[in-house]
Structures are given as structure tokens and as C-alpha cells.
Amino acid sequence: MLTLTIAHRRELKARAHALHPVVMIGKTGLSVNVIEELDRGLASHELIKVKAQIDDRIARNALFEEICRQLDAAPVQHIGKVFVIYRPKPEEIDKKPVHAPNKKKREPFRTKRSFQN
Template identity: 80%
Template sequence: MLTLTITHRRELKAQAHALNPVVMIGKTGLSPSVIAELDRGLLSHELIKIKAQIDDRIARNVLFEEICQQLGAAPVQHIGKIFIIYRPKPEEIEKKPTHTIHRKKREAFRAKRSFQN
């Protein structure tokens, strides 16, 4: 599980304020498909908001810690049934080729007077 500084956590809270929940966890809790969806959300967004439909406060705390532990994410904020987690994007393993395709330069347009001579 990642740890964040107080200033970084404050910045992430401000960014997450406008976000909508990406994943909603039902009363059945975590399943492999929910974990996979959370992982996909973190890969594409880095910072996601999750909504849990569990009424028990202690169970929500355990769920929040378990999500962060399984995904290797940092807990940002937990207010009621809303969780905010953060995981930076992994470095690109496959680099794009550095060579580029060189295109033939287009010839300049000929002016009207160049046709008259």
C-alpha cells in the first residue's frame, strides 16, 4: 500500500471532489470482477472514487483497507460510503519506436505568373 504526504493527499482530495464514482460495490462485497474493474479504473485514471452500498461502518473500513491492499493503491479519503483511492500509472514498458517516417515534402504551389512565361 502506498503512502502519501499530507500536501499530496490534500491536492488529490481537491481533484477528486468533482469526480463521479467509477465503481459501485454492492452488498455482496468484493469479487474478482470488482477488483478487475477497480484495477482498470486505476490504470486509466490514477485517481478514482468508489461508492459502497454496505451499511456497516466497520465493514466499510475493512473493505477500504482491503481494496488498497489488493491493488497496491494509496487511500486518499473515506467519507461515509465514498472511498477515494490513488495509484500512479506504471511506466510504459513497451516504448514506441523512436524512428519516424519521413514524408516527401510537397512542392510549392506555382503562381499564376509562372505559367505565363
């Protein structure tokens, strides 16, 4: 499970304020499909909201910790039945653009005044 600094957590809370829940967890709890959907959401968005339909507060806390542990994510916020989870995207070295070889710079255009002399 990742740990966040207070300043980073505050920034993530501010970013998550406008988000809508991506995954809804039913009363049956975690399943393989729910974990896979959470993993896909974190892979594409890196910061997601999750809503749990479980009424028991202690069970929700355990669920939140279990999700973060299984997905190697950081718990950002837990308010009522809504969780905010963060996992940074892995650096994609392969997709970085390759620089083109040295190109000639074009000459600047002549201005109107340069023709008058």
C-alpha cells in the first residue's frame, strides 16, 4: 500500500472533489470482477472514486483497506460510503516521442520594409 504526504493527499482530495464514482460495490462485497474493474479504472485515470453499498461502517473500513492492499494503491479519502483511491501510472518509456534528426531552420520571411530600401 502506498503512503502519501499530507500536501499530496490534500491536492488529490481537491482533484477528486469533482469526480463521480467509477465503480459501485454491492452488498456482496469484493469479487474478482470488481477488483479487475478497479484495476482498469486506476490504470486509466490514476485517481478514482468508489461507492460501496455496505451499511456496516467497520466492514467498509476493512473493504477500503483490502482494496488498497490488493491493488497497491494509496487511500486518499473515505467519507461515508465513498472511497477515493490513488495509484500513480507507471512511467511509459516506450511511448515517449523520438526526436527527429536536426532539421534546418527556415529563413524568416522578409518584411514589407525590407523591400522598400
